[in-house]
Amino acid sequence: MEDPDRPLALRCSRIATPEGLVDGVVVVMGGRIRAVRAADAPLPDGCEVVDLGDLVLLPAAVDTHVHVNEPGRGEWEGWASASRAAAAGGTATLVDMPLNSSPVTTTPQALAAKLEAARAGSIVDYGCWGGLVPGMDAAAIEALAASGVLGLKCFMCDSGLDEFPAVHEADLRAAMPVLARLRLPLLAHAEMAADAPPWHGDERSHAAWAATRPARMEHDAVRLLAALAAETGCRVHVVHVSDPDTPALGTAAGTTAAGQPLMTFETCPHYLLLDADSVPDGATAFKCAPPLRPSSSRRALCEWVVRERPAVVSDHSPAPPQMKAVDSGSFASAWGGIASLQLTLSATWTALCDLPGVDAALLATCCAQRPAELAGLTHVGRIAEGSDATLVAFDPDAHWTVDGERLHHRWALTPYHGMHLRGRVVTTWLRGQRIYVSDAADEFPATDAARPTLGTTTTNPPQVTA
Numbered sequence: 001m002e003d004p005d006r007p008l009a010l011r012c013s014r015i016a017t018p019e020g021l022v023d024g025v026v027v028v029m030g031g032r033i034r035a036v037r038a039a040d041a042p043l044p045d046g047c048e049v050v051d052l053g054d055l056v057l058l059p060a061a062v063d064t065h066v067h068v069n070e071p072g073r074g075e076w077e078g079w080a081s082a083s084r085a086a087a088a089g090g091t092a093t094l095v096d097m098p099l100n101s102s103p104v105t106t107t108p109q110a111l112a113a114k115l116e117a118a119r120a121g122s123i124v125d126y127g128c129w130g131g132l133v134p135g136m137d138a139a140a141i142e143a144l145a146a147s148g149v150l151g152l153k154c155f156m157c158d159s160g161l162d163e164f165p166a167v168h169e170a171d172l173r174a175a176m177p178v179l180a181r182l183r184l185p186l187l188a189h190a191e192m193a194a195d196a197p198p199w200h201g202d203e204r205s206h207a208a209w210a211a212t213r214p215a216r217m218e219h220d221a222v223r224l225l226a227a228l229a230a231e232t233g234c235r236v237h238v239v240h241v242s243d244p245d246t247p248a249l250g251t252a253a254g255t256t257a258a259g260q261p262l263m264t265f266e267t268c269p270h271y272l273l274l275d276a277d278s279v280p281d282g283a284t285a286f287k288c289a290p291p292l293r294p295s296s297s298r299r300a301l302c303e304w305v306v307r308e309r310p311a312v313v314s315d316h317s318p319a320p321p322q323m324k325a326v327d328s329g330s331f332a333s334a335w336g337g338i339a340s341l342q343l344t345l346s347a348t349w350t351a352l353c354d355l356p357g358v359d360a361a362l363l364a365t366c367c368a369q370r371p372a373e374l375a376g377l378t379h380v381g382r383i384a385e386g387s388d389a390t391l392v393a394f395d396p397d398a399h400w401t402v403d404g405e406r407l408h409h410r411w412a413l414t415p416y417h418g419m420h421l422r423g424r425v426v427t428t429w430l431r432g433q434r435i436y437v438s439d440a441a442d443e444f445p446a447t448d449a450a451r452p453t454l455g456t457t458t459t460n461p462p463q464v465t466a
């Protein structure tokens with residue numbers, strides 16, 4: 001066990017600070033970044049010096065879109081396996097979605113059960129989104145907010161779970177003023193189900209699946225959300241944007257009093273790297289909602305990420321092989337969700353690294369800073385004095401091939417199996433302690449450093465409780 005109080009100095013020629021890549025040394029004391037200094041600056045006495053050479057030192061990724069599913073559906077994914085996959089992929093903070101755990105996180109009691117499961121299993125920091133479902137009045141929303149969720153997530157289409165029904169315009173009109181008053185964001189799965197086309201064609205065809213979820217469903221949902229955000233002042237974050245024409249529709253929402261966009265957007269590595277055009281028949285590991293899009297859309301979405309630097313988060317959502325209908329290969333009956341938690345940095349880097357104007361600082365902005373801002377986490381997401389020393393050493397020049405069996409999440413099934421990726425996580429630190437070391441005999445040397453990250457509705461941004 002490392003001494004968490006011993007000063008640590010990480011020398012690196014490419015430190016990803018908010019101002020860009022710098023050559024220097026990050027001085028860590030008591031789990032926090034004490035200073036970012038020039039490479040030849042004097043160091044504190046008794047300091048352990050780690051020379052990272054030409055690796056990139058990033059703030060550890062903050063993944064605000066993860067479906068851990070424990071309690072209740074731990075056989076889909078649990079905190080022990082998910083958090084190890086996260087650490088190995090350079091993610092040291094998970095914010096869990098209110099489904100598909102059971103109970104879903106729509107009450108303070110359900111949140112308490114989830115936090116207990118996370119406390120027992122997680123080796124990375126964790127926080128939770130609450131769920132917004134029809135029938136929750138202001139008191140129910142206030143009680144959930146007061147219990148420590150970082151915001152509320154809703155579905156505008158079928159979530160797949162009976163206990164987590166879709167919200168409609170009237171539900172949003174009732175809830176959004178409450179969230180605005182509580183200064184919590186509303187996260188939305190933005191697909192309007194009302195005009196979804198019926199299924200035609202072969203059940204094993206991804207194209208047939210994608211035709212039932214056209215991009216206009218995403219556009220229609222975002223138009224409604226933008227109008228309601230403008231009307232109520234509620235901050236809205238659209239999860240997993242799949243289409244490059246979607247984000248521009250959010251400008252209709254306007255800005256906050258502080259001049260920030262009222263509506264923000266995230267996308268996921270799979271929409272940046274995987275093409276609908278090349279999904280084999282029956283390969284249900286690729287099924288997600290919204291579906292993967294054609295390569296032309298994918299390329300335009302990549303250009304949007306490079307231009308606007310939004311949050312890029314995993315939407316890690318695994319399910320057991322039988323739920324993914326691996327035997328029949330039926331896209332019609334397979335559960336939607338892509339298992340990818342360990343691959344966020346590598347897949348995002350592979351998708352974007354050859355585009356003009358991209359260097360590794362993009363990973364710091366998109367995979368750490370923006371998601372931390374969304375969740376109101378001020379202590380992580382940036383390499384800056386005073387931030388937690390929650391960091392990743394990343395080799396942007398590594399090439400490797402994904403073997404699903406060797407990933408740490410619950411099931412081997414992933415559409416990335418056999419893919420050649422660029423960039424690999426070497427070490428992950430949580431508040432100065434190494435929680436992952438690649439190729440070491442003990443890959444996860446510190447497993448007891450994790451903490452819950454809870455919001456408060458009175459003193460946003462959230463506090464961290466020990």
Ligand SMILES: [Zn+2]
Binds near residue numbers: 065067315317
């Ligand atoms: Zn999701």
